[in-house]
Amino acid sequence: MSELHTIHPTLRVIPREEHNVSRRDVSPNALRVLYRLREGGFGAYLVGGAVRDLLVGGHPKDFDVATDATPEQVKQLFRNCRLIGRRFRLAHVVFGREIIEVATFRANADDGSGDRETHEGGRVLRDNVFGSIEDDAIRRDFTANALYYAIEDFSVRDYVGGFEDVRNRLMRLIGDPETRYREDPVRMLRAVRLAAKLDFQIEAATAEPIPRLASLLGEAAPARLFEECLKMFLTGNAVASFEGLERLGLLDVLFPESAQALHSNRSGALRRMVIAGLRGTDARVANDEPVSPAFLFALLLWPAYCRALAQLQNGGMHAAEAERRAADRVTVHQLNTIALPRRFSLPMQEIWLLQSRFSLRQRKRVFRLLSHPRFRAAFDFLSLRLAASNEHADDVAFWREAQQQPGDELAAHLDSHPVAGEANGAPRRRRRRRRGGSAAAGE
Structure with a gap:
């Protein structure tokens, strides 16, 4: 049984007057998706990084939606929808250049259908067992990413203490950190990247296993690590990301x-x-x-x-x-x-x-x-x-x-102003570098 089954989510509803998330700051296309899903009889919430970023006064580039509709049901509602992924099936609703990603609530369980598969080391290879919003909240990586904005009453729904962690500027993993890192070693890089981006501290228990488990990054797909590096270093937080990698022993592996x-x-x-x-x-x-x-x-x-x-x-x-x-x-x-x-x-x-x-x-x-x-x-x-x-x-x-x-x-x-030895077309004789010299002599 997964360690996440021992977590008992407790719903806290933060009403509109107690938070700063406003529809004015949400993509109109994301609002269209939320309202259409609601009209279709489904639950639908703005979720994850967009809610987190709006709470800290940021300006999200991407707006993701979580719903109890299956990917096939989402596709029936939107003509401009395509289904992607095998390991993790998603619906993409396309509005010109903007894509609203719609994910069905996931459960952290193997129902025997073969839609959830894990590596013997704990890494998740396939994850398409659907569940409730409570299931979905506890299987997300960080508490700050497990916040849901409800369009029907403009409240924020918190099941794992993420609202307080955002207020305290803390990155905290949901569940046992070592288990969660073994499920997906790239979470170690995400912890560093998000802490750098948001100017958050990585909570002590979340940071502690990283130096010990850093070598697990060797199991991650090299193409995925390339994409993660671009997010770390080309989005405006490169110095803080580099220092975080150094501090936690991840630079030695990357x-x-x-x-x-x-x-x-x-x-x-x-x-x-x-x-x-x-x-x-x-x-x-x-x-x-x-x-x-x-x-x-x-x-x-x-x-x-x-x-x-x-x-x-x-x-x-x-x-x-x-x-x-x-x-x-x-x-x-x-x-x-x-x-x-x-x-x-x-x-x-x-x-x-x-x-x-x-x-x-x-x-x-x-x-x-x-x-x-x-x-x-x-x-x-x-x-x-x-x-x-x-x-x-x-x-x-x-x-x-x-x-x-x-x-x-x-x-x-x-x-x-010819350089000695070059007036007649002969290349200048380069001075000998001191022993140990190179293109970076002195460096």
Whole structure:
């Protein structure tokens, strides 16, 4: 019998005058779905993250609905509905670009139909046994996500103490934390992500098992971990998420080689650079500027790349070959944990490999690099490296000015200021790096 069967939900109804959730802040399409389900004779509630976010004064992007209607019954009510999922069957009601996700109340029980299936380690593989709203509440992950907004009287329904936890800004798992993490190890990342997003504390008993169980993330699908990383790092809370992963031992599992490099970098320079980059990412999100997964992963895996490059160069490998090998090695190893698509991994590698070209000032090389499709991202990355070391300050200043000069002026400047050894087209001889050096020397 599941541990959740020992939980006895107690309904608390918070009337409209005691909470701040208003229909004005709810998507009109979500309201249409709620009213249509009610008119069809079904119970229907706004649920989960939208209710939680509205209670703390946020602005939800997604509005999910929970109902006692089965997915097939929802589909009969809405012509613009499609059913998705096998492990977890859902109805999506489509309004142009907006999708209202409608989930049937789930029970945390195996009724013998085969619609609930668990792995021997406790992980849920299939979950389509339907139940009551009380069943649905106790099987949700965090108390803050188990709140239901009722359209008929505008009250908030709370079965597991989530309303008080939201008021106290606490992320608390429903049920025994270790059991719930074993059911779905990605809940550990969700705890960190939601605490970072909402500026909540992770309740002590909810946080305690995470370092012990962190290795269970290795059982999660790499594609799912990639999506979870995008939610953690590209939604405006990257610094807080990174610090939470560090604190709870999850960084060592998600990015093992980078974590190892950060641990061994006694000066802390690499960590300074990562934090500076994540802070910049958060600022771009806050300003509604685009953020690139390729740049993000170039940043998060840079410590691993630096470490691999230093090892290869210390073994006597030529610099250019070592750079290519290090980039490939880090990427392939990381794919064991996170499924980084090639459309992001290839530009990520280009950002790394272009770093060594910024020290070359031969006219032909300068113009070739300026015209490279990945130049801007690589230059931004070079600028970011100043957070770790001032070694690249001259290069940053040169290339910043080069971008602002018209082509003929830049060519004239380069012709009148040839770098020793490059006047006749021969590449400048690069100074020898000190032992242990790399593309990130000094970092």
